[in-house]
Amino acid sequence: MKKSIHKKDPRFKIAEKEAWIGIGLVLFNFIWWYGFAYGLGSEPADEYTFIMGMPAWFFWSCVAGFVVMVILVSAAVKFLFKEVPFEENGEGGESE
Amino acid sequence: MNWQVIAPLIFFLIIIFLVGLWSSRKIDASSSFLQDYFLGGRQLGGFILAMTMIATYGSASSFIGGPGVAYTQGLGWVLLAMSQVVTGYFVLMVLGKKFAITARKYNAVTLIDFLKERYNSKWVVWLSSLSIIIFLFSAMAAQWVGGARLIESLTGLSYLSALFIFAASVMVYVVIGGFRAVALTDAVQGGIMFIGTMILLVAVIVAGGGIPNIISDLSSENPNLITPFGFDGGLTPLYVSSFWILVGVGVVGLPQVAVRAMSYKNARAMHRAIIIGTIVVGFIMLGMHLIGVFARPILPGIEVGDKVMPMIAMEVLPPWLAGIVLAAPMAAIMSTVDSLLLLVSSAIVKDVYINYIKPDTEESTVKKMSFAVTALLGVLVCIMALSPPDLLIWLNLFSFGGLEAAFIWPVVLGLYWAKGNKYGAVASMITGTASYILFHTFYPNALGMNTVVLPIALSLAAYIAVSLFTENTAPAAAEI
Numbered sequence: 001m002k003k004s005i006h007k008k009d010p011r012f013k014i015a016e017k018e019a020w021i022g023i024g025l026v027l028f029n030f031i032w033w034y035g036f037a038y039g040l041g042s043e044p045a046d047e048y049t050f051i052m053g054m055p056a057w058f059f060w061s062c063v064a065g066f067v068v069m070v071i072l073v074s075a076a077v078k079f080l081f082k083e084v085p086f087e088e089n090g091e092g093g094e095s096e
Numbered sequence: 097m098n099w100q101v102i103a104p105l106i107f108f109l110i111i112i113f114l115v116g117l118w119s120s121r122k123i124d125a126s127s128s129f130l131q132d133y134f135l136g137g138r139q140l141g142g143f144i145l146a147m148t149m150i151a152t153y154g155s156a157s158s159f160i161g162g163p164g165v166a167y168t169q170g171l172g173w174v175l176l177a178m179s180q181v182v183t184g185y186f187v188l189m190v191l192g193k194k195f196a197i198t199a200r201k202y203n204a205v206t207l208i209d210f211l212k213e214r215y216n217s218k219w220v221v222w223l224s225s226l227s228i229i230i231f232l233f234s235a236m237a238a239q240w241v242g243g244a245r246l247i248e249s250l251t252g253l254s255y256l257s258a259l260f261i262f263a264a265s266v267m268v269y270v271v272i273g274g275f276r277a278v279a280l281t282d283a284v285q286g287g288i289m290f291i292g293t294m295i296l297l298v299a300v301i302v303a304g305g306g307i308p309n310i311i312s313d314l315s316s317e318n319p320n321l322i323t324p325f326g327f328d329g330g331l332t333p334l335y336v337s338s339f340w341i342l343v344g345v346g347v348v349g350l351p352q353v354a355v356r357a358m359s360y361k362n363a364r365a366m367h368r369a370i371i372i373g374t375i376v377v378g379f380i381m382l383g384m385h386l387i388g389v390f391a392r393p394i395l396p397g398i399e400v401g402d403k404v405m406p407m408i409a410m411e412v413l414p415p416w417l418a419g420i421v422l423a424a425p426m427a428a429i430m431s432t433v434d435s436l437l438l439l440v441s442s443a444i445v446k447d448v449y450i451n452y453i454k455p456d457t458e459e460s461t462v463k464k465m466s467f468a469v470t471a472l473l474g475v476l477v478c479i480m481a482l483s484p485p486d487l488l489i490w491l492n493l494f495s496f497g498g499l500e501a502a503f504i505w506p507v508v509l510g511l512y513w514a515k516g517n518k519y520g521a522v523a524s525m526i527t528g529t530a531s532y533i534l535f536h537t538f539y540p541n542a543l544g545m546n547t548v549v550l551p552i553a554l555s556l557a558a559y560i561a562v563s564l565f566t567e568n569t570a571p572a573a574a575e576i
Contacts, residue, residue, distance in 0.1 A: 015194035016512065022189025026182055030340060037175050037324045037335050045319035053307030055322050058171050062178045066378045073185045073374045083363040086196050 011084045021076055029069050036061035101410070103417030104249050105426065108245070108288065109265045112281050116269020116565035118282040129463050132440040140360045141277055142368025146184075147277040147286035149356050149369070150377045153183055154289060156242040157423035158160065158380065163388030164401025170314065170321030170392075174385040179336075181381065182344035183353075184374030188366055190348055191357040192542050194511050199358035206439075207351045207507070208447040210358070214510045218516035221447060223525050227502050228443045229234050233477070234488045235495035236436040240481040243429040249406060250422055258405075259481055262430075264530035267474040270434045271467055278434045285427035291375055292424030293383040295417065296409055300390045303412040308400060313393035318367045321389070338545035341552060342497060349504030350496070352435045371531070437477070441470040494533055497548035501528030504552060505559040513563075520563030528555030 040048075041057030052076040131137055140148070166173040195210075202213035208228070212221045240262065247258035269277045304310035316322040325331050347353055360366050384405075391398075391408040398404050405425065409418045445466050450457055457465070480488055505528070506521040532551040540547050 004258070009197070011192055011197055015192050015197070018192050019190045019194070019512065022192070024344060025189070026186055029182060030337075033175075033178065034337060045315060045323050048322070049382040050308070050311070053309075053311055055171065055311065057324060058175070059323075060383060061324075062175060066178065066181055066382060069181055069185075070371075070375050070378065074371050075562050077367045077370050081363075081367055083367075084193060084197075086193070086200055086362060 014084055018081055025069070025072060025076060028072070029065070032065050032068065033046050033061050037049055079082065097493040098415055099172050101419040101422070104416060104424055105247075105250065108420075108423040109261075112284060112427075113265055113269065115284055116277040120269060120273030123324045124433060129459055129466070130205050131319065132276070132448060133463075133466050134438065134446060135355070135359050136275040136279055138200070138359055138361065139276075140356075140365060142360075142365040143372060144279050144283045145356065145360045145365055146372035146376060148282035148431075148435075149187065149353060149373055150184070150380070151282040151286040151289065151428065152271075152352050152356065152379060153350070153432075154286075154377070154427050154428050155432040156239060156246075156425065157288070159384055159428045160242070160246070160402050160405050162381075162532050163384050163391070164404045166385040166388030167392055167398065167401060167404045169326045169331065170318075170323070170389055172324045172326040172336070174382065174389060176331070176336045176339050177381045177385040178297060178378075179340045179344045181374065181378040182340065183347045184333060185370045186376040187348050187353055188370050188373065190508065191354060191511070193358050193363060193366070195354075196245050196360065204358065206442045206446050207355045209504060210355055211510065211521070212447075212451065213517040214507070214542040217522070218452070218505045219522050220506070220518055220525070221451060223522060224351075224503070224506075225443045225447045227499065227525070227529060228447075229440055231499050232436050232440050233473075234334070234491035235475050236433055236440065237480045237484060237488055238492040238495075239429050239436070240432045240477050240486060243426065243433065244291040244481060246422075246426060246429065249335040256482070259478065263474060263478045263481075266430055266434050266437070267471065270437050271470045271474065274557060275438060278431075278438055279359070281434065282431045286376065288420075289380055289424045292421040292427075293380050293387070296387050296413070296421045296424075297383045299412040299417075300387050300394065304390055304394050307390075310390050310393055314389070317393070317396075321392070328549040331545060334544050334553075335541070337555075342500070342546050344501040344502060346497075346548060348508060348554060349500040349502070351499060351503060352432075352439050354503070354507060355439065355549050421441065433492040437470060439474055441466065444473075445469050481534035486546065494529070494536060494554050496531045496571070497546075497551070498529045498537070500548060501532045501555050503512040504528075505556050509559055515567060516559060516563045517566060518537060519566040519569075520561075521566075523562040524555040524559035527558040528552065531555070 037057050040060065041055070050055045054063065145568055162177055169375050171341055199210055202211040203209055204213060208221055208224050209225055243262040244255060244259035247253060247262055248255050248545055251258065269281060311322055318327055320327050320329055360369065376420070387408065388404055391404055398407060406422060409421045413421060450462065502525045505524045509516045510521065528551050532548065535542055535547050535550060542550050
């Protein structure tokens with residue numbers, strides 16, 4: 001017997017989509033961070049190249065990675081996130 | 097210690113005190129005391145929300161412990177610390193609007209209110225109240241000790257008077273001002289953390305003769321310091337990556353952070369907070385840990401990691417500026433402690449007393465009780481901090497990971513998975529916390545990952561398996 005009796009609030013569809021965007025961003029963040037750190041950082045230290053004085057792996061993974069995430073997060077919020085009202089109209093919770 | 101350093105610190109304490117007092121005056125006017133005192137009336141704007149989340153999360157370890165380890169480990173530890181950028185956007189995106197709307201529907205003031213309505217189970221409420229009270233009380237006492245030690249080392253006062261100063265400056269505004277005072281002072285404290293990081297980072301780079309110079313000094317001392325693998329090559333990719341669970345995505349399960357995700361005014365506030373939070377938390381984590389690494393060529397041979405940050409600040413900055421920068425770790429500790437104090441108090445007053453002991457308590461009694469319990473807890477923590485009992489130190493070890501393992505799935509899956517039920521939630525909480533304590537004791541860093549990873553996986557398995565297994569016996573699924 002299946003009990004899927006939750007009638008979907010349309011706002012929850014938006015909320016669920018945004019939660020998935022959050023998960024997507026974390027996955028991207030992790031791959032960028034891991035890829036540059038261990039992709040470029042695994043060679044011997046005396047063969048490192050340097051960007052602005054920092055080892056390239058560190059620059060790309062931590063510094064550029066941070067900037068890229070700020071840009072992506074801002075873009076996701078600006079273009080993909082929707083404003084919804086939080087207050088109930090009609091269907092009230094318990095009285096206080 | 098000289099007055100030029102102490103003066104900015106005192107100035108900082110006075111500002112915090114005034115902001116706390118000022119924001120507490122609003123409380124009297126409000127109609128619903130509980131909502132207001134424990135949740136700021138759900139009126140936080142974007143900037144305050146971002147700052148209070150970061151300041152609550154960023155504690156002594158971001159400013160004192162972390163840079164100390166980075167000093168020893170090199171750039172590999174900065175890499176590890178950068179997993180915390182995630183906390184800036186992930187918590188608010190994942191709990192997000194669903195949590196904010198559901199919490200309003202349920203009329204929830206605390207995280208436990210939410211769990212109570214969602215699972216409709218006494219056991220869930222008791223277990224979660226108990227774990228919040230026990231674990232966060234110990235965590236708070238530990239931070240309290242840290243705050244007093246910091247004042248002690250900066251001012252040369254005795255531990256006892258340092259503890260008293262610290263306790264007095266935090267308690268007054270928390271007790272009378274509640275959540276709004278905590279959030280507003282958090283915003284000031286977060287600002288100080290940000291500015292302090294910026295000043296010190298620039299000063300350290302200048303003192304070291306520029307980044308290229310510092311990096312070549314580091315690599316000539318030990319090339320491992322500029323690799324991602326730590327000074328002795330001991331930081332494996334798996335181990336470092338596993339911190340994404342502990343200090344990255346797992347933070348969703350921390351009650352003191354999660355409760356903030358139901359305190360904001362509207363969707364716009366949440367959107368702004370996500371952007372501001374990501375920028376600020378990323379900058380602080382990158383900056384503070386880099387400072388730890390860059391301090392190494394400037395001040396070689398520091399034995400105690402916790403001393404790196406205070407010593408480098410005194411070394412590279414004029415005294416008055418060092419005082420401002422050293423207000424940052426103090427701010428970090430205070431802003432963590434004040435939130436924990438209020439959260440433990442809300443668990444006792446709202447979740448245990450009003451829910452189960454005396455539900456028909458009058459508003460005026462609730463008010464007096466909230467003040468009294470918060471104050472009493474503060475005094476109790478203070479007494480504990482005088483000479484922390486072993487049990488408390490032991491419990492504090494589990495407060496972070498233990499709470500994550502207990503709460504993450506009941507909260508997240510409670511929001512998004514209609515089939516999750518109370519049996520699953522109870523099983524998940526017990527499995528998570530118990531296995532965390534067992535792993536921590538008998539098999540730390542199991543399979544080369546941080547201890548928290550397996551308990552979180554086990555508690556997920558318990559939640560899903562038990563929920564599905566008891567699907568037919570459980571009462572109708574909650575409306576989510």
